[in-house]
Amino acid sequence: MSESLCMKRNSVRKFQRKEVSDTVVEKLLRSAMQAPSARNQQPWRFIVIKNREILTELGGISQGAWPLKEAPVAILTLIDVLEDGRKEMCPQDLSAATQNILLEAVHQGLGGVWIGVYPLEERMEKVENIVRPAEGTPFSLIALGHPEEKKDIVHRYDPAKVQVIE
Ligand SMILES: Cc1cc2nc3c(=O)[nH]c(=O)nc-3n(C[C@H](O)[C@H](O)[C@H](O)COP(=O)(O)O)c2cc1C
Numbered sequence: 001m002s003e004s005l006c007m008k009r010n011s012v013r014k015f016q017r018k019e020v021s022d023t024v025v026e027k028l029l030r031s032a033m034q035a036p037s038a039r040n041q042q043p044w045r046f047i048v049i050k051n052r053e054i055l056t057e058l059g060g061i062s063q064g065a066w067p068l069k070e071a072p073v074a075i076l077t078l079i080d081v082l083e084d085g086r087k088e089m090c091p092q093d094l095s096a097a098t099q100n101i102l103l104e105a106v107h108q109g110l111g112g113v114w115i116g117v118y119p120l121e122e123r124m125e126k127v128e129n130i131v132r133p134a135e136g137t138p139f140s141l142i143a144l145g146h147p148e149e150k151k152d153i154v155h156r157y158d159p160a161k162v163q164v165i166e
Contacts, residue, residue: 005103007153012111013067015145020073024108028075028144031104035096038089044097045078045136054130058115058141061126065115071143075101076127078136079118091118094139101142111147114140 029046037043049055050073059069068074077098079090098114105112117123118139127138 003153005106009102009106010111010151010153011113012145012147012149013113013143014148015067015071015111015143016148018072018146020110020144020146024110025073025075027108028101028104031100032075032077032097035093035100037093037096039086041082041086041089041093043080043082043087043090043093044139045080045133047076047078047131047133049074049076049131057130058127061117061123061130062115062120065141067113067143068115068141070145072145074115074144075142076131076133077101077139077142078133079139080136091139094118098140098142101144105142105144109146110144111149112142112144114142117141 025048029048032044032046033042049058055068055071055074058074059065059067077094079087079094082090102112102114117127118137124138127141131138
């Protein structure tokens with residue numbers, strides 16, 4: 001039985017020195033924009049970063065951001081400025097888009113890791129200073145590339161965390 005994308009996904013932090021084609025990057029973005037969002041507001045923006053210097057700088061925004069230093073490409077997701085200002089569900093919307101990118105990456109034979117940015121002001125400010133986005137609030141960074149490592153699936157299913165109401 002082949003495992004689903006959800007079961008196969010795990011965080012990949014080491015990458016081969018091999019480019020990710022623009023065609024594949026577009027597929028990742030198509031899946032991101034296919035994510036569910038509250039009121040279908042799609043409050044997202046994406047910046048594709050291939051520039052080595054910028055990736056290296058981003059790799060220093062936090063202790064856990066180092067995978068960006070070696071990744072051939074990263075996607076910065078941003079919360080868009082909404083005209084009616086209803087922002088309450090934006091983090092959930094952006095989380096769904098981020099997860100879709102990670103799952104599509106597995107489907108494309110790539111690996112990736114979510115680098116946490118929002119809601120930590122210090123990290124958000126650092127990302128803004130490095131990337132200088134024209135608009136939007138930095139939400140997550142996803143380091144992506146061809147995996148250098150292959151990990152076995154570690155099953156985490158725990159029935160104790162589930163309650164059924166009949
Ligand atoms: C909101 C969020 C922020 C994360 N930030 C980082 C990070 O900064 N650096 C990192 O290496 N991994 C980061 N991760 C990945 C987690 O460490 C990883 O998902 C967790 O250890 C489970 O491992 P798995 O993804 O391989 O299943 C983040 C994950 C989430 C959901």
